[in-house]
Amino acid sequence: MSTRWQQRGRDMLYPLAAAGLAFLMAAGVLAALGASPLQAYAALVKGAFGSRNALAETLVKATPLLLVGLGICIAFRGQVINIGGEGQMIVGALLATALGLAFPHWPGWVMIPLAMLVAMMGGAVWGGIPGVLKAYYNVNEILSTIMMNAIAVQLMNYLLRGPMIDPVQAQRASQIPQTAALAAAYRLPRWVPTRLHLGALLAVVLAVVVYFLLWRTGWGYRIRAVGHNPHAARYAGIPVKRYTVLALVLSGAFAGLAGMVQVYGVNYRMITDGSATGFTGGAGFNGIVAALLGQLHPLGTIPAAVLFGALLVGANAMQRAVQVPSALVTALNGLVVVFVVSSEYFRRRARKRRLLQQTAASAATAVAPSSPED
Amino acid sequence: MATPFSATPKVQSVVMRGIVKRFPGVVANDHVDFDVHQGEVHALLGENGAGKSTLMKILYGLYQPDEGEIQVNGRPVTFASPLDAIRCGIGMVHQHFMLVETLTVAENVALGLPSSRGFVTDLERVAARLRALGEQYGLPVDPHARVWQLSVGQQQRVEILKVLYRGASLLILDEPTAVLTPQEVEDLFRVIRQMVGRGHSVVFISHKLHEVLSISDRITVLRDGRKVGTVRAAATNKAELARWMVGREVTFRPEKAPVTPGPVRLAVEDVHARSDRGTPALVGVSLAVRGGEIVGLAGVSGNGQRELAEVIAGLRPPTQGRVRLLGRDVTAWPADARADLGLAYIPEERMRDGVILPFSVAENFILRDHFKPPFARRGILQPQAILAHSQALIRAYQIKTPGPETPVQHLSGGNIQKVVLARELARAPQVIVAAQPTRGLDIGATEYVHAQLLQQRAAGAAVLLISEDLDEILALADRIAVIYEGRIMDVLPAAEADPQRLGLLMAGVARATG
Known part of the structure; x- marks a missing residue:
């Protein structure tokens, strides 16, 4: 199947070229700000990949993006648009943190898998509610997942300022909304001296699992069938509504896991500034972007997540090197998204043309190509 | 102006x-x-x-x-x-x-x-x-x-x-x-x-x-x-x-071997159903099809044919009445259970209901069987079995496709219909509901579909052929039922039917008086 891989390679050219164009455009902005684009990008790359520590930080940032992105691959393949990654992360993290704090004396190898499970269940419920609303009551899932985000944020703010607040903070005037620290035994193993933790490896393994799920199992077949054509799925007796819910449940579960990994792998406690991004760092949204850049393919989402992780980490280095606001990276982020999503149009067109040519080429074994007539 | x-x-x-x-x-x-x-x-x-x-x-x-x-x-x-x-x-x-x-x-x-x-x-x-x-x-x-x-x-x-x-x-x-x-x-x-x-x-x-x-x-x-x-x-x-x-000689009347009809395989009894808009689409339809028999359902589009097919296939719950398959009351059965009992359904809108266009030919072949051995074991798909099955079907039904991995959307309309036919008929059905099976197909593909339906009839299957093409019905059916505004106007033996008489019935003019 080398031709299939060749085609994959060609398909990847479009998003890569689009990302390149986005960087080119941002270079113009940099130049307009009086900074040297070359210098800026050099600093960005160095900041993101220049040392062991830089690389590790990039991967740490990429991990939640990848985990959320995997869930997005499942949801979008099932034609449900999950914008609720933020809320699902938060709920997963809240449950996992509460569990870890409530039982501080268990062995790590018991608590960590259990916390993962609980976090996934929390995210699954938070995604499942919009799923049920969509499947059975025809409620638009884009709206309901966003609303579930708002609920999750307020829940987090309430819990982290009240019932779950760190007793130390509760004593102080500062009252920083954060929980107490988890027991040291519950920390995900690290690649010392960096902050790179086991969650990154887990995410990569799960990417393979999701690939397998979607393309090598009956359940994945059904999720994709329902996503592509619910009419035909219904015709074949697939319970369409249940699989719509399942797509969102699985999607939420991965986001919930991302939330747990942030707590158990990075901060060892849950902390916020009152906004969703205060805890998630925007991974619930950026994971969508990573998945889109990865062509909604779990394996493609890996490099995409690393790219966005690198942008986040490299931004600070760029800011120091050329004195441009690091917020510019947010703009660059946006540009990459716009360009990559637009490139999809050209990719489809080229692909269609190529397939038509293939079809015509094999017309000896004769194939009437789709269209132009009828 | x-x-x-x-x-x-x-x-x-x-x-x-x-x-x-x-x-x-x-x-x-x-x-x-x-x-x-x-x-x-x-x-x-x-x-x-x-x-x-x-x-x-x-x-x-x-x-x-x-x-x-x-x-x-x-x-x-x-x-x-x-x-x-x-x-x-x-x-x-x-x-x-x-x-x-x-x-x-x-x-x-x-x-x-x-x-x-x-x-x-x-x-x-x-x-x-x-x-x-x-x-x-x-x-x-x-x-x-x-x-x-x-x-x-x-x-x-x-x-x-x-x-x-x-x-x-x-x-x-x-x-x-x-x-x-x-x-x-x-x-x-x-x-x-x-x-x-x-x-x-x-x-x-x-x-x-x-x-x-x-x-x-x-x-x-x-x-x-x-x-x-x-x-x-x-x-x-x-x-x-x-x-x-x-580009070659064409026979207009397919050879129809005489077949003695067997027991009733498909029976629809006093079925009422609503259309998508909620208006009554079927009003007390009763119809029986025996094994080894093709019953043609003639009618102008939109007179309840689609709803009847969907009621039989288990995709539309009737508000009243029963559906029997092979003597069993399946009115409450879901679509896949009916298919597994031996019902094949060739849907009217094949692009919408019959195939998943972005899926490959091979994937479309397992649309009904993706959780059954040999195509899946414990939920894990078995690519080799799926591939072997597709290659066999592509050969047997002469489907023109670059290969089993080609997305169905790149096939011609006739070949897409062959994919649907192959999938449905390979399951050795005892009852076949074929809705507009040759609509939009060219002469070659139409001949092929007709031959397949006749072969199924000879093998003892009960075939309900729903078509707006009177020539098709006259060429294939043993008996012809005419539907108008959700009612069966009449059921005629094919020998007594002609386009004029059927046309009147299709237009809702009650049984011709002579």
Whole structure:
């Protein structure tokens, strides 16, 4: 199947070229700000990949993006648009943190898998509610997942300022909304001296699992069938509504896991500034972007997540090197998204043309190509 | 008045010479010559994919030719868009109507035309002129009726009026009879003759031989993008035209071996059901099909056929009544359980219900069986078994595809239908519901589908053939039921049925009295 891989390679050219164009455009902005684009990008790359520590930080940032992105691959393949990654992360993290704090004396190898499970269940419920609303009551899932985000944020703010607040903070005037620290035994193993933790490896393994799920199992077949054509799925007796819910449940579960990994792998406690991004760092949204850049393919989402992780980490280095606001990276982020999503149009067109040519080429074994007539 | 082209001159002659149109990977028109004179009906005949529609879309300005020239009234023209063609007096009625259902007839006609009163509509004047045009050409339509209230035949009249209103004197009709009852076809032919009598000309695109022979003056046959020839209708016959179209001899009446019907395999008892809009679609339908028997269900589209098929397949719950398969009451069974019991369903809208277009051929073959061995074990798909199965089916059903991994959307309509047939028939069904199984297919593919259905009949399956094509029903069915407004009007043995009698029943005229 080398031709299939060749085609994959060609398909990847479009998003890569689009990302390149986005960087080119941002270079113009940099130049307009009086900074040297070359210098800026050099600093960005160095900041993101220049040392062991830089690389590790990039991967740490990429991990939640990848985990959320995997869930997005499942949801979008099932034609449900999950914008609720933020809320699902938060709920997963809240449950996992509460569990870890409530039982501080268990062995790590018991608590960590259990916390993962609980976090996934929390995210699954938070995604499942919009799923049920969509499947059975025809409620638009884009709206309901966003609303579930708002609920999750307020829940987090309430819990982290009240019932779950760190007793130390509760004593102080500062009252920083954060929980107490988890027991040291519950920390995900690290690649010392960096902050790179086991969650990154887990995410990569799960990417393979999701690939397998979607393309090598009956359940994945059904999720994709329902996503592509619910009419035909219904015709074949697939319970369409249940699989719509399942797509969102699985999607939420991965986001919930991302939330747990942030707590158990990075901060060892849950902390916020009152906004969703205060805890998630925007991974619930950026994971969508990573998945889109990865062509909604779990394996493609890996490099995409690393790219966005690198942008986040490299931004600070760029800011120091050329004195441009690091917020510019947010703009660059946006540009990459716009360009990559637009490139999809050209990719489809080229692909269609190529397939038509293939079809015509094999017309000896004769194939009437789709269209132009009828 | 809302007619910017009222001064359009009459089209006296159109000549297309050496037209070449290439699409990526295919030559749709390969040096085709075609001409139309004033006052004639020129039929364009050919199988799907032969290039008929492409040629006419070029004449209508929807496509631009890669080579060749077009002359109107002896002067070379280039059409950048349909607007240019309309200015030259050329109009086209598409196979799929381009009407806004919620607007009135007059509003649909005025749509896109400037009003004589600037920003204020002049619908009354449009309506008046429509009435006049309707009388002139025998196309009576109420200008204030809303399109969704009209029958398909009436909607087609609106489309024709729309074209006439814009001043066209050369009308291109793309497969105009595909959606009509035999009586409506007669009406349409009457209108065509009237238009031609008034000096208009008509290009009639079709793949139905008897219609082409009865309405046209000349016939041009296309095959694989090339012109096979042009003949006077009076100087040719069905067999010759079919040979030109297909490139080989064609049998019109498939061989039907005598089969003694067995026990009743499919029974529908007093079924009531609602349409998607919630209106009653089936009103007490009862029907039985025996093993080794093909029962044809004739009727004009939209009289409950779709709902009946869906009730039998388990996709639409009846509000009343029962469905029995192989003697078992399956009324409450889901679709997949019925399929596993031995029901095959070839859905009317194969692109929507029958296949998942982005899925590969192989994936579409396991649409019903993706959780069953040997294709899956413990939920894990078994690629080798799936591949072997697909290769066997592709070979057995002669499906033209680059391979099992090709997405179905890149196959031709006939081959997509073969994919559906292969999947359904490979499961050795005992009951087959085939809804419009040859709609849109060319002669070769149609022959193939018919042969498959007859083979299933010979193997003892009960076949319910739902079709709007009377010829198909007459050729295949052992008994013919006619449905009208959700009721079975009558069930006739095939030997007693003829198009006139069926046509009356299809139009809701109760059992003919003699």
